[in-house]
Amino acid sequence: MAAAAPQPPPPPFLATIPENTVPETAPFRHPLYARIRLATILDVPHIHKLIHQLATFERLAHQCTATEASLAATLFPSPNPPLPFTSFNVFILEVSPDPFPPPAPQEDTTNSSPLLKTLHLDLASEDSEKEIFRSEIGGDVVVAGFVLFFPKYSTYLAKPGFHIEDLFVREPYRKHGFGKMLITAVAGQAVKMGYGMVEWVVLDWNVNAIQFYERIGTKVYQDKRICRLTGEDLDVEGSAK
Amino acid sequence: MAAAAPQPPPPPFLATIPENTVPETAPFRHPLYARIRLATILDVPHIHKLIHQLATFERLAHQCTATEASLAATLFPSPNPPLPFTSFNVFILEVSPDPFPPPAPQEDTTNSSPLLKTLHLDLASEDSEKEIFRSEIGGDVVVAGFVLFFPKYSTYLAKPGFHIEDLFVREPYRKHGFGKMLITAVAGQAVKMGYGMVEWVVLDWNVNAIQFYERIGTKVYQDKRICRLTGEDLDVEGSAK
Numbered sequence: 405m406a407a408a409a410p411q412p413p414p415p416p417f418l419a420t421i422p423e424n425t426v427p428e429t430a431p432f433r434h435p436l437y438a439r440i441r442l443a444t445i446l447d448v449p450h451i452h453k454l455i456h457q458l459a460t461f462e463r464l465a466h467q468c469t470a471t472e473a474s475l476a477a478t479l480f481p482s483p484n485p486p487l488p489f490t491s492f493n494v495f496i497l498e499v500s501p502d503p504f505p506p507p508a509p510q511e512d513t514t515n516s517s518p519l520l521k522t523l524h525l526d527l528a529s530e531d532s533e534k535e536i537f538r539s540e541i542g543g544d545v546v547v548a549g550f551v552l553f554f555p556k557y558s559t560y561l562a563k564p565g566f567h568i569e570d571l572f573v574r575e576p577y578r579k580h581g582f583g584k585m586l587i588t589a590v591a592g593q594a595v596k597m598g599y600g601m602v603e604w605v606v607l608d609w610n611v612n613a614i615q616f617y618e619r620i621g622t623k624v625y626q627d628k629r630i631c632r633l634t635g636e637d638l639d640v641e642g643s644a645k
Numbered sequence: 646m647a648a649a650a651p652q653p654p655p656p657p658f659l660a661t662i663p664e665n666t667v668p669e670t671a672p673f674r675h676p677l678y679a680r681i682r683l684a685t686i687l688d689v690p691h692i693h694k695l696i697h698q699l700a701t702f703e704r705l706a707h708q709c710t711a712t713e714a715s716l717a718a719t720l721f722p723s724p725n726p727p728l729p730f731t732s733f734n735v736f737i738l739e740v741s742p743d744p745f746p747p748p749a750p751q752e753d754t755t756n757s758s759p760l761l762k763t764l765h766l767d768l769a770s771e772d773s774e775k776e777i778f779r780s781e782i783g784g785d786v787v788v789a790g791f792v793l794f795f796p797k798y799s800t801y802l803a804k805p806g807f808h809i810e811d812l813f814v815r816e817p818y819r820k821h822g823f824g825k826m827l828i829t830a831v832a833g834q835a836v837k838m839g840y841g842m843v844e845w846v847v848l849d850w851n852v853n854a855i856q857f858y859e860r861i862g863t864k865v866y867q868d869k870r871i872c873r874l875t876g877e878d879l880d881v882e883g884s885a886k
Contacts, residue, residue, distance in 0.1 A: 412680055450708070455800050455801070455803075458800070459801055464801065467801050468801040469801065469802060469803070470800065470801060470802065470803035471803065474803035474804070475803045478798070478803055478804060478805060479798075479803075486731065490727065490731075490732065491796070492796075492798045492805070493732065499778070500778055500861065507730050511658050511683050519770075542870045552798065552800055554793060554796065554797060554798055555732070555733075555795065556797075556808065556810070557719070557720075557733045557793065557795055557810055558704065558810075559699070559711065559793055559810055559811045560696070560700055560708050560709040560710065560711060561710060561711065562696075562710070562711035562712065562715035562716045562719055562720075563715070563719060564719060564733070565799065565875075567808075569797070569798055569799075569800055570800045584885075587874075587882065588882055588883065588885045591874060591882040591883035591885075592883040592884065592885075593883075594879060594883060595879060595880055595883030595884065596883075599875055600875060600879075601874065601875045601879065602852025602873070602874045602875075602879060602882075603871060603872065603873045604872050605869045605870065605871055605872065605873075605875075606869070606870050606872055607868050607869060607870070608868045608869070608870050609868065614870070614872075617874075620874070620878065620881075620882055621874060621877075621879075621881065621882070622872045622873065622874045622878070623872070623873050623874075623875070624870050624871075624872050625870060625871045625872075625873070626870065627848050627849045627850065628846045628847070628848060628849070628870075628871045629846065629847050629848070629849050629855070629865050629866060629867065629869075630844060630845075630846055630865075630866045630869045630871070631844065631845050631846065631855075631864070631866075632842055632843070632844045632863065632864050632866070633828075633832060633842065633843045633858075633861070633862060633863045633864075634806075634841060634842045634843075635845075636862075637843065637862025637863070638832055638835060638836065638841075638843060638862075639836055640833060640861075640862065641828065641829055641832040641843075641861055642829065642832035642833040642834075642836030642837075643833065643836065644733050644825075644829045644833075
């Protein structure tokens, strides 16, 4: 719901109002329209750049060997692409100063209607990388972030869920609730499919993120440790007799 | 290779010798033949019992709502079952006092030949639950454990990998290296498919397991925390506007 004037401002991650709601008192604010949609192979160049920005942000750029070609081959395999949401999936976050068209009815057949939101900002966002992140769909639409997720399985529930592997919002668009909007999109898809869980990983020093996750009911496990076998050690173990 | 008499005994997880190797000096030892193969829907009753034993072992039996019907529907969906290793997979560990037949050539078409090993034990294993874990395939074959795993995606590598969700060996068959054999089976499948990683989770108090994982080259991350959104909180988040 749009906040009426006398109410205190909502925290940043709630500073969104439902689509088609006309704010009563926001004459000087700048609208920013946001959309989350399932990525296609045409989005690979933007996904590639976003992944490298994420790796730089995490100071792991030296570990990032993803190329446009390797991303296209593994995220959008041909000639037998998996059905949506049965394998690896990317949701793309786009923003625009102009409203997005309402979802076309046929888009529902993939069980994935785009998620739309409208923000009203005090300042227009300044994006120095606007040109290189200009969306494939044209107009003034800019790619602002992504989330990559895939099915996981909960043995005790005997139910699938989703694991969020990466979530990233470009710097000019942070602190507007877009991270929450991307989690909501994955959670919404999980609920739609009758899945039992959405899971992700946070670094233990990221206290703000952990507090936010706990506020929305997330359980953060303190006693579980992730183990990874990669590279030559994987080759040795995989060929053990 | 079979250990020659003067050498010290290998640690338990190495106390296996390759199939078809005749031990030179083991006249009083009891052979135990082991096989790991891809599960089918016929294995669901055993998978169900193993999952409940695992939940009891982890003191989480109250969280375990898996039934034979829910496991069958989610692990072996019909009428459109996914290709092997593209979704959720179970490897079953079977043991027998008699040798298993060599893998039939046509089994290679699923890209998953069974993994065979022969152990020579000082004592014959005593299994009070032998009857309820007798294998579907008949004979004196008993189901001794399982591993459940599914594809995951590494964004930085732009490569799939496998995530091991659960691994369990029944009590009478522990300390013989079967846990390692199950990890080897998943790692071998990952290598065969050109995947970049096998990942799993360990509880931080399980020091012996962590030391063993590190010995085989596993990186155990101390700073990552797993976050899970389930139940009503997932429903709320998934329907947020």
